[in-house]
Amino acid sequence: MSERKVLTKYYPPDFDPSAITRVPKHLRKTGPKVITVRLMAPFSMKCDKCGEFIYKGRKFNARKETTSEKYFSIPIYRFYIRCTRCSGEITFVTDPKNMDYRAERGAKRNFEPWRDASQVPNHDETEQEILDRLEREEGEEVEQEERDKMAELEEKMLDSKREMAIADALDEIRTRNARMERTEALGEEGTLTALERVRDQKDEEALRVEREIEEAARKAFMTEDGVRVKRLVDDDAEEDHKTATAAGAKPASSSSSSSSSTMKPPGDQPAPSFARVKKAKKPLANSLGIKKKAKPSLV
Template sequence: MSERKVLNKYYPPDFDPSKIPRRRGPKNSQQVVRLMAPFSMRCNTCGDYIYKGKKFNARKETVEGEDYYGIKIFSTLCSSEITFKTDPKNTDYSAEHGASRNFEPWRDEKAEEEDRLARLEEEENNPMKALENRQIDSKREMDILDALQDIRDRNSRNERVGQNKAAELVGKLGLQELEDEETRQRRLEEEEDERLVREVFSKVPSTPTAEQPGNVDDESSSNPLQAVTIKRKAAVLDAELDESLPRSSAPAPKPILKRKKEVANSLGIKVVKKKVAV
């Protein structure tokens, strides 16, 4: 068995390259290649859909009368021959025989060209229609220019801000949001305190003042809201203070004082007191 990677060839001593005839390839030669479908197509024989990227064992041959290649493949369902060729004009492939493309991009270009020609013909016959079309075109151009100017202004503003300015701006926004949150929390606490105060004072009974028969209408008209003064006794306040104190708190016990022992008694010495004569 010969080597797979041969570096040297053996030439016999009597080798003469001039005696080897020059070979020519056949005119209608075909080359079997493995390729993928360049576009999605539908078989005209069986109606099977062949999607883009489907792999085939195809025969590649030179197209007669043209300067590019045509490729033959076979349908995967009915094995009928499908031929497509390259399309240098549209830089794509075109189905030649046995199948039809599902979508051809150049059809839209042809439709746009036909619409443009029809519009020009209509404008030549109808001046008012031409004026309307010009107004529509000018309005579209103005909208495009306005949008472009807005984009330019935004880009220039972003460039002026810079990274440091952007960081400062973000920091200021964060501080502002924090201050707004603290202010809102403080306002809610104040509203809660006011509500509690109103509830407490609404439970206190008001003492009606003595009304004078002659000045009832005058007082009610001049002082619609009268201030109520409540006087409370000191005993009541002391009782309330006692109730407010915790009941578990009791007076501290007095410390026990130990009696000092006399040193003489502990040593067994008796002290005799002398009588003093008066």
């Protein structure tokens, strides 16, 4: 077996290095570059010469050619294949606009109902309309990303709140467990002492709340200067009070004599009446402060 990597090569005795010439650049072939590639038929087609059907996916040794046409700076390539029956030349090119291939010469593409142009959305758009639609879709994508960021932030806030609630619940459980452990360690007497301490704390808290309520009530009836607010008595109530005071200021002798003279046996006294007594209303003119002028006498 010969070695794969050798440093020296064999040159025959009749080797002439001058026979190896390099073609100058100006003498080289010009035009589109053509290379041989191995590909599969991108769609099913029918040969125009012999009517042979070539199914999609059949392999060919094709020649690939770069054309001068471009679609938005995307080069368009042309492929040359031969019919498997009549060896007729068939060409098709790439279609970047529709992301597909297009039959060009030598064969006809079979009809595919799912590729009907009338059913494809935006099939009759111009280039400007396509650009506008792409810009609009890009703006919608950016807006959706911003909305997703806000939703992600809200989700993080909810997660943090949930974690805080869980931490508080765990702290409460730990505190309760520690209290129960202390109670078990102290025994029955320690439990009673702890209960009394808790009861005293509750009583102190109730007293403190009661003092705060009393202080608030006292401040509610005090002015800013510390003067206690007194209740104002109505005029009618004041007049009734004066009348009752004057009636009760009679001499004791007269009251005693009248009481003795008017005193009757308990059986002869009439039953008390609870009927409502209507007071005489004051004239409206007096309440409004209107003074009537005296009529002049004719004498």
